[in-house]
Structure formats: C-alpha cells, structure tokens
Amino acid sequence: MSKTKILPIVAYGDPVLKRVADEIEPDYPELGQLVDNMFETMYEASGVGLAAPQVGLSIRLFIVDATPFCEDHPELDGFVKVFINPVILEESGKKWPFNEGCLSIPAIREDVFRKPKILIEYYDENWELQEKEFDGMAARVIQHEYDHIEGILFTDHLPALKRRMLKGKLTDITNGIVDADYKMRFPK
Ligand code: NI
DSSP states (O other): OOOOOOOOEEOTTOGGGGSOOBOOOTTOTTHHHHHHHHHHHHHHTTOSEEEGGGGTOOBSEEEEEOGGGTTTOGGGTTOEEEEEEEEEEEEESOOEEEEEOOTTSTTOOEEEEEOSEEEEEEEOTTOOEEEEEEEHHHHHHHHHHHHHHTTOOGGGGSOHHHHHHHHHHHHHHHTTOSOOSSOEEOOO
C-alpha cells in the first residue's frame, strides 16, 4: 500500500457538502487507501469524525475516532470505526444539546439538539454487515457524520435567527477568510 496522504478538507459553501451521497460497491477503487488517508487527514486536523464529502467525494462513507472525548465519556475508549453505506434505522429519546463544530466550518461552534439513541446498519471496513445501537456521545458523533452524507451540516439544525447571525462568518469561510490550522479547499 502506498503512503498515506493528508487531503484538503472542503470548506462550507462547496456544493459537494449539500449533495446526498451515493452508495459504493466493494470494488470501489483503492477504498483502503482512501480510508487510511481520511484517518490521517482527520488526526492532522484534530477532528473526531470525517465524512467522504468533506474530502470532496460524494460517497456514503465516514470514519470516527471519538477517543479524545474519552476522559469525560469513558465508554468512548477505543471508539474508532469505519461506516460504509450506513442507514440509521431508528433514533429515539429526548433531544439533548451539545456544542458541535465541524472541520468544514472552522471557528464556529453551536449547540445542536439530537436524539440520544440510534440504531444503525452499516458495512465495516471488511465489508461485514453490522447492525448496532449507539447512545450518548457515540451516537452524536455518528449522527453528525451521517448528516454529511445526507448533505446536511450542523448549521442546518440551528434556528433561523441563529443562522442569520452566522451568515457573515459562513460567507467568510466560503471565501477563504478563516484561520484553520489544517489544509482546506475553498469553493471561491
Ligand atoms: Ni462535520
């Protein structure tokens, strides 16, 4: 296998982030290499999740490594996973807020309400079909990344007034006027 590569992260405003991504087949070219590159890219940017659209590929694939949350959430120890063609089958419980960020939207964090429990079906990195329940922070990280392959960003969950207040900052990001300490690709 060739050396892993850090990929530029696509910034807010790129149409790829608004597209509903396509399923992939097991013969997708160099999938293992892509997954390795995505992990390298995510770690370089200190993220806990990264979806393929964020590296410019409109396919139903995302990765998570929530171990940085492990001090406050010990159940996340070793929570490193690859999700291929996932389908959230069920979401349940009373919505709870958490201050979310996104590597495609640097320097903005806002409270997002999500349900605490999910049932998800997906293929893992070995193309084994899995059906699993996740809750709390694990569920949240998955829901955020799952949104990405549905063309949804965390800002889409915010109340209209809040979104309007962020509009200037979001436009700045699209125009490349933002400080991120990792490699990004801007639509303009
Ligand atoms: Ni994100």
